[in-house]
Amino acid sequence: MVLAYMKDKVVIITGSTSGIGLGIAKKFASSGAKIVINGFAELKQVNEITQELKSLGANEVLFDGANLSKPEEIDSMFKNVINQFQAVDILVNNAGIQFVSPIEDFPPEKWEAIMRVDLIASFYTIKNAIPHMKKKKWGRIINIASAHALVASPFKSAYVAAKHGMLGLTKTVALEVAKDSITVNAICPGYVKTPLVLGQVADTAKARGMSEEEVIDKIILGAQATKKFVEIEEVASLAYYLCSKEAASITGTSLSMDGGWTSQ
Template identity: 55%
Template sequence: MSNSSANKPHAGRTALVTGSTSGIGLAIARAFAEQGANIILNGFGDASEIEQNRATIESDFGVKAIYNGANMLNPDEIATMVDEAVETFGAVDIVVNNAGIQHVSPVDEFPVDKWDAIIAINLSSSFHTIRAALPGMKKKGWGRVINTASAHALVASPYKSAYVAAKHGIAGLTKTVALEVAEQGITVNAIAPGYVWTPLVERQIPDTMKARGLTEEQVKRDVLLAAQPTKEFVTVEQVAQLAMYLASDAASAITGTTMSIDGGWTAK
């Protein structure tokens, strides 16, 4: 692998990716590391697995990677995580707000604690991370904020009131911050994936097969991918590559947008 700056456009930069111990977040973290960025991983999971992912990023890409287990429910822990990243690397140049949880329930039966947690993790944590990282970006005159939204930032589905509200909020937060920093070399965008093939989605399939009496292929096509005209899952690598583009110099004129990557879901 070449170490030329052309192949390492983020050499010497630092990327903080929340919710990056698996799935989309881990793919984005690895993609930034491949482009030369030092990485702050964040999220929950098995400690040995997280350490293996951290060490593998360092060995695969020759960058430094640290892990911070800040709880996205806690604004003080989020601020401390950003402070630690600045102390370790000197700056946080790229923020990817990816942490998220889900709960499905009719709105009149929706548990209040679940509503509060989803809004806190899927929306408010992005505000707290941006708020902490932005002063350093302003000082350098360069920064990239990429928020993981969802097709549900643009359209709704029943029984997902908190998630849909939070993701619509992400779209609004993205626009507002983009306008505030538009003249300071900082772009702020959101990625809106449809159904992405992740371990979390894969684990849902056996239960759905059993509950509905369907084959694995029927569950994928007629249940999970019912909304996606392509009838194909988005891959974590495709989402990561869109994030790479949004962080590139080629995308410096793109800001305040929510970019769909959803197999045509929101075209309907």
């Protein structure tokens, strides 16, 4: 599916220098959108990503390395985007960090950092994006949540709390902007094979006293009936579909893509 009208759209994707975010950026680039990538990356990596997105068809590519734990840097990122493109059409809140620990040992600074990046940052990005979408009477906000927005797992108190909060934020904002032809949805993937997930394996193994192989088999893929990782391209395609005309009435909801995890 190629959305012809995407060529004129400005798409901001947080946490898009790797993993799911980069996959989403590639998907939108294929329709000639103007892509704003964000994340921590060296100049060489940024240049490589920029060239790849342009080779896929991106109209223009802008990189902004805003630290999403700092509201002032988020505000500055949006100012840069408006100065460059004069619009914000699609916002994908994808950035996230993780830390695994029993609650009594959970470092407070880690807990608060996860809340700032995984939840609070989305408040600021949405707050910045909505006025520009309202001016055009069109917009799409896609929050990459998690199956952990719907169910919990031990030792992930901050992440689960943040993702549950993101789902509440999704529903509330969707109701506020529904009459402005702006949709707001959350995609809730199961385990996707990304650097973030692979980083959890060692932490979870330590927390549970298991081997990394046991964690993958019994903890990670054990929850997914398919016994397969969700593919990045699957998440990217769903995000892309939510920006189509056919998805105009889908708003304020969570879409599970978890291999059957939350059906149990």
